Amino acid sequence: MxxxxxxxxxxxxxxxxxxxxxxxxxxxxxxxxxxxxxxxxxxIDIPGEGGCDALASWPDLGQSVPVHAATFYNDASRRLVLDFKHGRRIALSALLARLIAARLPAAASGAQPLLVPVPLHRWRLWHRGFNQAALLAGELAKLGRGEALVDGLIRRKRTPSLGGLGRAARERALAGAIVINPRKAGLIAGRDVVLVDDVFTSGATSHACLAALAAAGARSLSVASFARVDDAVPGRGG
Incomplete structure (x- = not known):
């Protein structure tokens, strides 16, 4: 090295x-x-200490889930995300991950958490050429913030673009779409898991992923993203 x-x-x-x-x-x-x-x-709207951390509450998960975001979603962070994701400027993953890493606390258990990215459907992955969340998870692992498990989740159903849809419509579109990769289920049970994404918008995609991870026996769950829409966290607390 x-x-x-x-x-x-x-x-x-x-x-x-x-x-x-x-x-x-x-x-x-x-x-x-x-x-x-x-x-x-x-x-860039980088919040003060604790300012972009919140607790999301989904009754079916049986726990509140910390959401750690590097920035609030505004015009500048939106431009970075669009350049990264749709402009194919994958070198931005290092910058975005450094900002995310600065918000992530140490795992409560003291052990390195699993970093599991939100998955793309195989056709979208083929079209885009990369999964932006997986790139962020890999960069976070390089920074010592956990162990990347880039194929822990599978998006088995192609979903329409969720942009412009409300939370209920997003949840309907995502029903049954995201599942645990059966070959990786044994790696998830009993582990602290951080779900990684570029933007936390309505929480619908995160909820679908977290429900699958909880069913696989994850010990604790949290979400890490580069940006978060200010009023996006369900049942917001903290």
Missing amino acids: AVVAHLSRGMKPLVDLVYPPRCPLCGSALADQGGLCADCWSE
């Missing part, structure tokens, strides 16, 4: 020469790769 780090540092001047560091939002020149300029940082 030390050799890899040394080589990475040695290659940095060449990388910066070929790809000069630029702010991913406005294109301004930067001193280093992987960040934002000062003006764009000021547009």
Whole structure:
């Protein structure tokens, strides 16, 4: 690992020469790769201590689920997410994951949690070429925030775009769509599990994933996302 780090540092001047560091939002020149300029940082709504953490309550889960988000969803965070997910700027995963990692507390058990991404249906994965939540989970694992299990969940039913749908309509669309990967069920039982996604919107997708994880015997559940819509958390507490 030390050799890899040394080589990475040695290659940095060449990388910066070929790809000069630029702010991913406005294109301004930067001193280093992987960040934002000062003006764009000021547009990101990063909350104060505990400000973007909340407890979601779904009666069928039998527990309140902590939701940890790096930012509130606003125009700047939306642009980053769209560039990352639809603009195929997958290098943004490192920046977004660093911000998420800063919000994640240590697992209550003291053990490393499983980082399970929200799954994509195979056709959407084929069309997009990557699962943005899986990339974030992988980056969080590199940062020492848990163990990535990128195929712990399966989206077995193709669902329509959930954008513009209310919570009830999203829940109907997701009914029966997300299940545990039967080959990974034994890895989930008894573990602290963090569900990873890019944006927490209505909570419908998270609920479908969390219900499957709870049924598989996860010891505790939480959600980690880059952005959260301010009024999105069901039964919000905390």
